[in-house]
Amino acid sequence: MRRGCVGLVLGLITVLAPPPVQAVTEPELVASFLELDHGLHHVAIEARREMAGLARVSAPSWEVRGLREESTGGAAAFTTEVLSLAVGLELGQRNAIERRRALAELAAEELMHRAELIDAVSELRGLILVAWRAEREVELREAGLRRVRSLLGELTRLVDAGEHARFDLQRLRALAAAQDVELRLVRADVKSSHAELATLSGREVTWVELAPASLEPGREDGLVERVRQEHPILAMLRNQLEAEDLAVELAGRSHPGRIALRGGFRRDDVPAGPRGEGYELELGYVLPSQSLRRLEQARARHDRAERDLSLAHAERHVTAELESALARLAALADIGTPDELDVESLREGSLRRYRSGESSVTELADVLVGLQERELLQLEVETAAHEARLDLDRITGLLTEPRLGRLLEELME
Numbered sequence: 001m002r003r004g005c006v007g008l009v010l011g012l013i014t015v016l017a018p019p020p021v022q023a024v025t026e027p028e029l030v031a032s033f034l035e036l037d038h039g040l041h042h043v044a045i046e047a048r049r050e051m052a053g054l055a056r057v058s059a060p061s062w063e064v065r066g067l068r069e070e071s072t073g074g075a076a077a078f079t080t081e082v083l084s085l086a087v088g089l090e091l092g093q094r095n096a097i098e099r100r101r102a103l104a105e106l107a108a109e110e111l112m113h114r115a116e117l118i119d120a121v122s123e124l125r126g127l128i129l130v131a132w133r134a135e136r137e138v139e140l141r142e143a144g145l146r147r148v149r150s151l152l153g154e155l156t157r158l159v160d161a162g163e164h165a166r167f168d169l170q171r172l173r174a175l176a177a178a179q180d181v182e183l184r185l186v187r188a189d190v191k192s193s194h195a196e197l198a199t200l201s202g203r204e205v206t207w208v209e210l211a212p213a214s215l216e217p218g219r220e221d222g223l224v225e226r227v228r229q230e231h232p233i234l235a236m237l238r239n240q241l242e243a244e245d246l247a248v249e250l251a252g253r254s255h256p257g258r259i260a261l262r263g264g265f266r267r268d269d270v271p272a273g274p275r276g277e278g279y280e281l282e283l284g285y286v287l288p289s290q291s292l293r294r295l296e297q298a299r300a301r302h303d304r305a306e307r308d309l310s311l312a313h314a315e316r317h318v319t320a321e322l323e324s325a326l327a328r329l330a331a332l333a334d335i336g337t338p339d340e341l342d343v344e345s346l347r348e349g350s351l352r353r354y355r356s357g358e359s360s361v362t363e364l365a366d367v368l369v370g371l372q373e374r375e376l377l378q379l380e381v382e383t384a385a386h387e388a389r390l391d392l393d394r395i396t397g398l399l400t401e402p403r404l405g406r407l408l409e410e411l412m413e
Helices: 026-036 038-054 094-160 166-201 223-230 232-250 290-333 343-355 361-396 402-412
Strands: 061-071 078-090 258-269 276-286
Touching: 026 038, 026 094, 026 166, 026 402, 038 094, 078 276, 094 166, 094 232, 094 343, 094 361, 094 402, 166 361, 223 232, 223 290, 223 361, 232 290, 290 361, 343 361
Parallel strands: none
Antiparallel strands: 061 078, 078 258, 258 276
């Protein structure tokens, strides 16, 4: 058994009842959850990729123009008809700049999408853990209630035989009634958790099984450095920083001026002379704005500085959360696994002392309550270990369980 609490054995449980039906595993629930929106995810990603491929600020602009001039002023009367076609060309690199920016934004959006999916999966796994814990608590409380009822039967026979007071029987019945109420409350929590998981995953849930933790956390495996390099949010910010570097490099080049070329067919009709036909050609150049260039350069430098600051803050925040998660796991690992107890022998010993008059019904009840509290405490420790592993996945932006990681990669392809 691996060191730590993830593989704790609840040694106080005699024989827990097996799952009433086939359990649904954590990877199966995650797969069903992701499959519900699988098509929509792909449509959104493909549409964004198409947008990046078509991104541009400007293109050759075409213009068709018709012109008719007519003068009736005596000998100078004439009619002119012109049909022209014009094209405007951008001399800068705005289209190339925009395409490179769009590709950088696409990469950042895909990283953000991955981070959102990991958050969603982590939230679902948290709900699975809640259901798992409630199911195990039901098992523990059922076992405890069986022990109380067994002793209640023994005590009933003793009271009926006149060996002990009926008051002791009433006290033990009150304990059984209280534990029965607690058991019903936990069963309600199980039904509630199953209903929520069924809605989110689209499949029936009657019993859950957690995926085993596959990564033994520690600094020797390079986890901290791996997180700094692969965390989706940090990778997205680095990608955006590269885009800002590009913007600083190309700032001002999108305002170099614009050239316009126009050509057309011309027909002149003069009343006193023959009709004339010909062609006309026009070339124009729009001067660039130096102030716009300087403004764009200043804006690019400002945006780059802000991205750099955001990345530094995010790296410190992620590293701090990671250190906290690792410290929590190490602390939980030190709790260890308690020695197993022979519950049946303890129960028989308590009953024997009660029969002989060496103890009261209060001691008998305290033993039963103490056993159940010890079992529930161990369940809390095991649950805390699983919660710590979920927090580690959320903080690192990684799904360390191999099957869950493969499901995510398949969705992102």
